Amino acid sequence: MGENNMFQGEMDPELAALLGTAVPSSAGSTASPDYSSLFGGDPGTVSPPGAFDDPGDADAGEGGEENEVELSGTFPDVTKKLEDTPNPAFSDPNYYKIALSNEGDIAQRLHGILQKFLNAKDPKDRGVFRQQIITVYWDFLLGVAKKAAGKLSDPKKFLLRFGILHPSFLGPEEKDLFSRFVVANEYSEPIYYLDEWLRAVGNGTIRASSTDEVNVSRGNASVKMKQLLDKAMGKRDGAKGLLKAKDEERMNLEQNLQEKIGQIIEHYPMDELPEIHSLFSDIQKKVFSEVQEILKQMYKADRELNIFLQEYTQAVEDVETLNDKVEAEGANSAVDSQAVDTEFGTIRQMAKMTIGRQGNQFPILTKEYFHCMPQDVASRENILTQLKWVESIDPQAFCRSYKNKLNRIVPHIILIPGYGDSGMCWEPFDRHNRATSRGRxxxxxxxxxxxxxxxxxxxxxxxxxAKEKASFYWMEEGLTGNYYQWFAAKKFKGDLKEFFINDYVLWMTKESEGTQKLDKEVRGIFWRYMPFTQEVKEKLKGRSFTYQELYQRDLNRAKSDL
Incomplete structure (x- = not known):
């Protein structure tokens, strides 16, 4: 079915222009759509093998694989944001047909309501149909989501990924933009389009997100075993991180020892007796005591390294044992459509929260509602660029402390196809693995x-x-404690976290540039508990006395810690 006869019946000229569809000459026709041709047969009909296969969508190279958490590192530079050649799927006249095919009665309902919505002239009727589309579309999308663990055709993939039900809903420029977004995850960072995320959950690569309403682990031995495995893997990764840190500490001590020994054994011939080398100087004699202290520290570091090595070895054995049990019980293959159902419900809640009550809940991408500049579309490459910018200002934005060691753990980032303006954190970390698990x-x-x-x-x-780190003392200690006490002293009303997030935005966008927008006390709290990079601090200290004073406090704290 081509684009020029996608809907039958009378259509408003403006809507026809939006779709790029000519108004049918038989303006009074009310013939019903031919569902048998539109959906490729009865609702239960299965397409022939390979009918809509996408050869480029088969492997894990597109993202969705759970990589081992790297506890250090930086975000890569993005070298390519758009493909040179548009994806041919967006020019396929059968895109809409393929997107809706083999989805059963719910697809027929969506098509029917969408047709009524586009043909409605009365604003009240159009509003009613618009609301019906929102409900039916999400129910329809669930059916598509269940197939995400397998191989999806391009139209179904882009339906999940971008919310594109029909390319003609977009203008030429928007259509070209989306057709040239990079499909594969070329950077191996934990940034997921919706189809990739659902595939990872469906395949068991990533566990389903935690919810208050559903506890899928109760009475499910295989899932509980998988949770134990996740916890053991977190312990293993944490132990490995501590092992690396302690080894680096010992190596630094050894290098320091070599330098001190070099100072001690440096002698010059005596003036009176050139064949005799000089005595130890007062400075060299002082180095003897320093060497003794270094040797003590080296002995302690080596002893702790041995303990960490034993803990890591045991953790590796525990992971291997639990992994064998998980495979024996079939836990890796036990993640079925129920996990995707649960996760899809969570995704819908995420979408509502990022859009907000007053936002545009319409789930389909159309030119009417799409007003983003290309750089503001949350493509994977644009997100990577912004993440690199965030860390250039707030270097500890994605860091978490484990046994007094700060680890960089980038969270899973799920890209929700919706018209929201606010991102949100669903989980700060996996409750079964607080050590090294990614948040969401x-x-x-x-x-x-x-x-x-x-x-x-x-x-x-x-x-x-910060709140989880402070635990029961979150209103008394650390970042959250100090901010809460300031908030309470000011007798502000409203959501505490929302106030904090708004202040964080000002901290990153205004204060980092030297524009003072925060309360003096809040600025001091953020400067200490969410410090800028040293480069930003150096820049700010010359801007005003306010930042110079904060910079001096850092120096005073550093001296007191010696």
Whole structure:
């Protein structure tokens, strides 16, 4: 079925122009759509093998694989944001037909309501049909989501990924933009389009997100075993991180020892007796005591290294044992459509929260509602660029402390195809693995400002991590404690976390540039508990006395710690 006869019946000229569809000459026709040709047969009909296969969508190279958490590192530079050649799927006249095919009665309902919505002239009727589309579309999308663990055709993939039900809903420029977004995850960073995320959950690569309403682990031995495995893997990764840190500490001590020994054994011939080398100087004699202290520290470091090595070895054995049990019980293959159902329900909640009550809940991408600049669309490459910018200002944005060691753990980032303006943190970390597990943040793809959408999510993540770290004392200690006490002293009303997130946005966008927008006390709290990079601090200290004073406090604290 071509684009020019996608819908039958009378259509409003403006809507026809939006779709790029000519108004049918038989304006009074009310013939019903031919579902048998539209959906490729009865609702239960299965397409022939390979009918809609996408050869480029078969492997894990597209993202969705759970890589081992790297506890250090930086975000890569993005070298390519768009493909040179548009994806041919967006020019396929059968895109809409393929997207809806083999989805049963719900696809027919969506098509029927969408047709009524586009043909409605009365604004009230159109509003009713618009609301019906929202409900039916999400029910329809669930059926598509269940297939995400397998191989999807391009139209179904882009339906999940971007919310594109029909390319003609977009203008030529928007259509060209989306057709040239890079499909594969070429950077191996934990940034997921919705189809990739659902595939990873469906395949068991990533566990389903935690919810208050559903506890899938109760009475499910295989899932409980998988949770134990996740916890053991976290312990293993944490032990490996400590092992690396302690080994580096010992190597630094050894290098320091070599330098001190070099100072001690440095002699010059005596003036009176050139064949005799000089005595130890007073400075060299002082180095003897320093060498003794270094030797003590080396002995202690080596002893701790041995303990960490034993803990790591045991953790590796535990992971291997649990992994064998998981495979024996079939836990890896036990993740079925129920996990995807649960996760899809969670994704829908994420979408609602990123859009907000007053936002545009319409789930289909159309030219009417899409007003983003290309750089503000939350594509994977644009997100990577923004993440690198965030860390250039807030170097500890994605860091979490484990046994007094700060580890960089980038959260899973789920790109939600919706018109929201605020990102959010769903989980700061996996409750079964607090040591090294990734958190989860959701970013709406079509916001007015991508930097602001990302910053609200990072601010949310920062607040929740700090709160969990302080535990029962979150109103007394650390970042959250100091901020709460300031908030209470000011007698402010409203959501505490929302205030914090708004202040974090100002901290990153205004204060980092030297524009003072925060309360003096809040600025001091953020400067200490969410410090800028040294480069930013150096820049700010010359801007005003305010930042110079904060910089001096850092120096005073450093001296007191010696």
């Amino acid at each position: 943040i959701a970013i709406p793809m079509y916001s007015k400002s991508l930097p602001l959408a990302l910053l609200t999510a990072v601010g949310d993540l920062r607040w929740q991590n």
